[in-house]
Amino acid sequence: MILSHARLTFPAAHHDTGRQMLQGLAAHTRTEPGCLLYLVSENLEVPGQFFITEQWESMTDMQTHLALPGVGQAVAAVQGMGVNDLSITAWEAGAATQIM
Amino acid sequence: MILSHARLTFPAAHHDTGRQMLQGLAAHTRTEPGCLLYLVSENLEVPGQFFITEQWESMTDMQTHLALPGVGQAVAAVQGMGVNDLSITAWEAGAATQIM
Numbered sequence: 001m002i003l004s005h006a007r008l009t010f011p012a013a014h015h016d017t018g019r020q021m022l023q024g025l026a027a028h029t030r031t032e033p034g035c036l037l038y039l040v041s042e043n044l045e046v047p048g049q050f051f052i053t054e055q056w057e058s059m060t061d062m063q064t065h066l067a068l069p070g071v072g073q074a075v076a077a078v079q080g081m082g083v084n085d086l087s088i089t090a091w092e093a094g095a096a097t098q099i100m
Numbered sequence: 101m102i103l104s105h106a107r108l109t110f111p112a113a114h115h116d117t118g119r120q121m122l123q124g125l126a127a128h129t130r131t132e133p134g135c136l137l138y139l140v141s142e143n144l145e146v147p148g149q150f151f152i153t154e155q156w157e158s159m160t161d162m163q164t165h166l167a168l169p170g171v172g173q174a175v176a177a178v179q180g181m182g183v184n185d186l187s188i189t190a191w192e193a194g195a196a197t198q199i200m
Contacts, residue, residue: 003103003191004199005153019144026145041141041151044119045126051141053105053153059197066199075200088199091103094192097159099104099166100175 001036002062004090006052011082015048018078022050025074032068034061055093062090101136102162104190106152111182115148118178122150125174132168134161155193162190 010018022040029038037055042048056062065071078086110118122140129138137155142148156162165171178186 003193006200023144039151040144042144044123044140044142044150050144051139051151051153053151086200090197090199091191092194093103094194097190099188099190100106100186 001093002054002056002059002090003093004052004054004056004062004088006054006086006088007049008078008083008086009046009049010078012048014081014083017081018048018050018083021074021077022052026052028070029065032061032065034058035065052088054090056090059090059092101193102154102156102159102190103193104152104154104156104162104188106154106186106188107149108178108183108186109146109149110178112148114181114183117181118148118150118183121174121177122152126152128170129165132161132165134158135165152188154190156190159190159192 026038026040029035034057036057037053039053041051041053043051075086126138126140129135134157136157137153139153141151141153143151175186
């Protein structure tokens with residue numbers, strides 16, 4: 001299983017657009033093969049900074065997602081709005097502990 | 101390295117209290133040994149549902165954090181506000197891929 005964290009910060013003029021765009025992306029991505037989790041959230045300490053918390057069955061599934069035309073278009077769109085800090089890191093998940 | 105995802109949903113009357121409490125918890129936890137990341141965010145699709153995205157150097161560091169009296173008090177406090185879905189899952193992080 002793959003865990004992934006993405007983070008990006010929108011300029012103030014585009015916060016609402018960012019919220020809407022990410023919700024649309026989430027609804028779509030959850031229908032894709034191998035997508036186990038796709039959560040979009042906003043940093044409580046930095047309005048307009050968003051996190052995407054993902055889980056995928058495999059890196060192949062995640063790479064298939066990333067290669068979709070719509071994903072490239074979304075990246076280009078946010079860059080066009082002035083987002084310049086988009087980062088995405090993925091990890092192979094090892095042993096899990098259910099703490100609560 | 102340990103990755104952890106926590107999720108909890110506050111009743112509507114306590115959304116603002118939840119936001120403030122989590123920001124305070126984040127500021128404090130980041131000073132603890134082994135804490136590499138402690139991000140608090142709110143689900144864009146479910147107001148009042150919060151995520152805590154954590155990274156720790158080791159499970160020992162995370163368990164030390166969880167055993168602190170302040171953490172137990174925070175869990176009791178949110179349960180007292182009607183939060184009944186608190187979940188925390190931790191994973192050993194395997195190979196990382198920096199996608200962007």
